[in-house]
Amino acid sequence: QVQLVQSGAEVKEPGASVTVSCKASGYTFTSYHIHWVRQAPGQGLEWMGRIAPTSGGTIFAQNFQGRVILTRDTSTNTMYMDLGSLKSEDTATYYCARHNFAHNFDLWGQGTLVAVSS
């Protein structure tokens, strides 16, 4: 089954870091870039960045430069998003999504809620 399965919800204190994982299955892992998108409660979709699974190359939105690290483990077909220096404004659902080149984000993970609260 072609799918992206993300890790479970997290509660973090301000200043901490969080790691969200995204495991791909049912397709050739290295054939598609993986993007990360977040959505604050009641708000729209915000693109964060992407990783190329083959090279590990990354591109980030300016808002997240220096605070987000994207990595991948090709042995387990898993991507990781690390967000540091958490603030209450980082409370959101984080999604990973597969980019079908020249098309759209055609496959999404189920989302991971990250709550930042003291």
Place this chain on the structure above:
Amino acid sequence: AIRMTQSPSSFSASTGDRVTITCRASQGISSYLAWYQQKPGKAPKPLIYSISNLQSGVSSKFSGGGSGTDFTLTIGSLQPEDFATYYCQQYKSYPYTFGQGTKVEIK
């Protein structure tokens, strides 16, 4: 960054209505325009890519159009399952950006 602006932000419609949502890009994006549907608590669902190409498995009541900087998503004959929030997205250049969303509510 390319700014994507949707209109309206929300509106009410009745079952059976034909509705159109507009998305405007701050600069030309060629054909790199996609539409998504999102329901509460769910991940976005891809509907359309490259302006007008229907995602596999998506109902043909959805159609996309436009060119350059102005694009539309039309839903023919709204059904209860179509009441949701719709987003456009450009993927011509980084950072990829989404419109702010259009919420379609039941009248």
